[in-house]
Amino acid sequence: MAPRPPFPPFDAVTAARKVQAAEDAWNTRDPERVALAYTEDSVWRNRDQHIEGRARIVDFLSAKWQRELDYALRKELWAFTDDRIAVRFQYECHDSAGQWWRSYGNELWEFTEDGLMRRREASINDLPIAADERRIHGPRPEADRGTRFPIF
Template sequence: MTRPPVPPFSREDAILKVRMAEDAWNGRDPARVAMACTPDTVWRNRSDFLHSRDQVQAFLARNWQAEQDYRLIRALWCPATDRIAVRFCYEWHDAEGRWFRSNGNENWQFDADGLMTARHASINDVAISDADRLFRWPQGPRPADHPGLTDLGL
């Protein structure tokens, strides 16, 4: 299976890859996101260490149950031949209705077919009020005309 764009990444390819990943995550379909990874992908997400596509899928299902009404924006930080560095923010609320904005950085590595072989994510959560929310589009991919992180001052 090939998942274009594939390495080596131009800046434009990397921007497209980041947006495609953002759209998939906002779709909140764990199986779809996991299929963008190699079967033996290795992830670190906060203090979770995952070692397969199946573990990624199970992790995402659990994560999106806990992080309700999830909305994510990603931005390219730096592309390389087969790696992409990304910064991101997402907003979500817990079961009690408390809102958070999670800020972080990801480092991604891809194989020759464009599948993710590794993901390392560092994430910090900040409590916010409903009035402080900035990501208010309907569930699903971010609309094309919605501001990105830099435009929002994030």
């Protein structure tokens, strides 16, 4: 298992770097790539689902991105301690019927000393939106990195 810098203990710079790396990875919509950031026995709570282990994370993400089409995500550092990071996020996607959604949430992350995430807890709420209400169109442009996004 390859280490995933930056490593704890986090400071403001390394925590922000970790959050941006996660955003970048999730925006690839590549379950195998994303799962490499988690320990083999990583534990997740995602909405009402409980997921344990990297293989199940891959399965979960594969199913997610088959349902959540044209998924695009923004994450923002909320707080951090030595080996934990709190994030707020928004993503937009549409379903197979063409309905667009904006999903708002918060995540709590806990890391091992080699920078892999061993625990992820996500609370998420969904809001139907019209296509012309979208504000997230693909991965974040380089010039927008580190900028805050609106609450709603």
